[in-house]
Amino acid sequence: MEIPEINKDRLLRDLNAVSRIGLGEGGSVTRLVFSVHELRSRQLLVHLMNQAGLDVRVDAAGNIFGRLAGAREGPAVLAGSHLDSVVQGGRYDGPVGVIGALEAVRAIKESGVPVPAPLESVCFVGEESSRFGFSTLGSSLVAGDVTMDDFANAVDAGGNRLEDVLSSLGIYRENLDSLKRDPETVKAYLELHIEQGPVLESKKKKIGVVTAIAAPSRFRVVFRGQADHSGTTPMEMRKDALVAAGHLITYIDEVCREHAATEKGRVVGTVGAVKVEPGVINAIPGRAEMQVDVRSITSGSKRKVAGLIKKRARRIARERGVKVDLMTIRDEEPVAMHPGVIALIHALCEERGVPFEVMPSGAGHDAMQMAKITPTGMIFIPSVNGVSHNPTEWTDPEDICLGTQLLVEALLRAAHAEI
Numbered sequence: 001m002e003i004p005e006i007n008k009d010r011l012l013r014d015l016n017a018v019s020r021i022g023l024g025e026g027g028s029v030t031r032l033v034f035s036v037h038e039l040r041s042r043q044l045l046v047h048l049m050n051q052a053g054l055d056v057r058v059d060a061a062g063n064i065f066g067r068l069a070g071a072r073e074g075p076a077v078l079a080g081s082h083l084d085s086v087v088q089g090g091r092y093d094g095p096v097g098v099i100g101a102l103e104a105v106r107a108i109k110e111s112g113v114p115v116p117a118p119l120e121s122v123c124f125v126g127e128e129s130s131r132f133g134f135s136t137l138g139s140s141l142v143a144g145d146v147t148m149d150d151f152a153n154a155v156d157a158g159g160n161r162l163e164d165v166l167s168s169l170g171i172y173r174e175n176l177d178s179l180k181r182d183p184e185t186v187k188a189y190l191e192l193h194i195e196q197g198p199v200l201e202s203k204k205k206k207i208g209v210v211t212a213i214a215a216p217s218r219f220r221v222v223f224r225g226q227a228d229h230s231g232t233t234p235m236e237m238r239k240d241a242l243v244a245a246g247h248l249i250t251y252i253d254e255v256c257r258e259h260a261a262t263e264k265g266r267v268v269g270t271v272g273a274v275k276v277e278p279g280v281i282n283a284i285p286g287r288a289e290m291q292v293d294v295r296s297i298t299s300g301s302k303r304k305v306a307g308l309i310k311k312r313a314r315r316i317a318r319e320r321g322v323k324v325d326l327m328t329i330r331d332e333e334p335v336a337m338h339p340g341v342i343a344l345i346h347a348l349c350e351e352r353g354v355p356f357e358v359m360p361s362g363a364g365h366d367a368m369q370m371a372k373i374t375p376t377g378m379i380f381i382p383s384v385n386g387v388s389h390n391p392t393e394w395t396d397p398e399d400i401c402l403g404t405q406l407l408v409e410a411l412l413r414a415a416h417a418e419i
């Protein structure tokens with residue numbers, strides 16, 4: 001079979017165009033979900049898909065599907081990722097998979113090679129949790145694995161509730177299911193993504209064949225003490241919420257380090273956001289709110305550590321005379337990629353003589369939602385210095401082209417194969 005070749009210049013040009021939307025300080029990119037910039041990036045994608053002659057469909061949430069008909073109707077092979085970003089993030093986390101999938105499908109269409117099944121290049125809305133603390137929003141809706149109750153604690157820094165934003169798009173409890181994609185219409189899902197870690201670069205490998213995705217347990221811990229005068233309140237009479245939070249933060253670091261050394265399933269834990277009230281120099285903090293993120297590819301290890309952290313939070317509260325509230329933001333299971341899709345990507349790398357690494361993903365991706373409804377796999381390309389969620393995030397253009405070229409073949413093989 002003739003293998004269609006991607007148009008490298010067009011791929012890099014379109015990626016560059018996307019990275020200019022939401023461009024900020026030091027080359028950073030900020031496209032928070034449902035912001036004007038994120039919306040504009042999705043509009044650009046719709047334009048590019050139309051230009052390529054794909055059949056474009058946008059659902060109520062803003063998920064975009066650009067379809068190339070197959071020789072036969074039937075379930076489609078999907079490939080994609082997301083265009084939203086973290087605050088002051090980089091150029092490639094997400095867009096490589098979206099524009100890469102678009103280029104792959106475009107190249108296949110132009111070549112005229114026969115494709116037995118339909119192909120779709122996809123953009124999922126709101127993969128990052130930076131705005132609402134809720135990740136993989138669009139793909140969760142497409143997979144149908146989410147209810148309105150799951151959005152209960154999803155609120156942005158301006159006090160906007162995700163539920164209200166969705167209802168402004170016409171999405172309610174009653175019609176949430178209408179966004180769900182019938183699994184019968186999907187044959188497989190592939191996602192090209194930057195590694196966002198240092199493994200491929202340090203091992204001098206070009207491609208990562210992903211075996212499983214570590215899923216986060218996320219929860220909010222709120223310590224409530226007493227906001228008093230910082231000068232007149234004796235140390236032994238204080239109920240300092242931030243000191244309680246500080247003890248818990250130190251514990252989270254310690255307990256995750258311990259489990260990194262002793263357990264098979266490496267656990268990582270982070271407190272990435274702390275809000276203090278009243279937040280002035282001359283008042284004892286009366287309220288401290290922290291967001292905790294715990295991940296592992298082993299569900300048992302993750303559960304155990306999250307449980308220990310919650311237990312310790314209650315103990316600290318008791319010992320320091322403050323109150324504590326624990327609220328789950330999201331609790332997800334680690335997700336294995338499909339053995340058939342792993343084997344397909346693996347074989348492709350071997351046949352093409354591409355140095356590859358079989359590896360887990362420490363970061364979450366839309367692929368973990370899609371894996372619930374269809375055979376799913378991921379192709380990683382190297383991140384320079386392992387940096388991501390940062391303006392210095394970089395991947396060599398040649399690596400982006402190589403990953404996209406492999407995606408062309410992976411799509412064709414998935415369309416032909418019994419998976």
Ligand SMILES: [Zn+2]
Pocket residue numbers: 082093094127193365
């Ligand atoms: Zn991503």
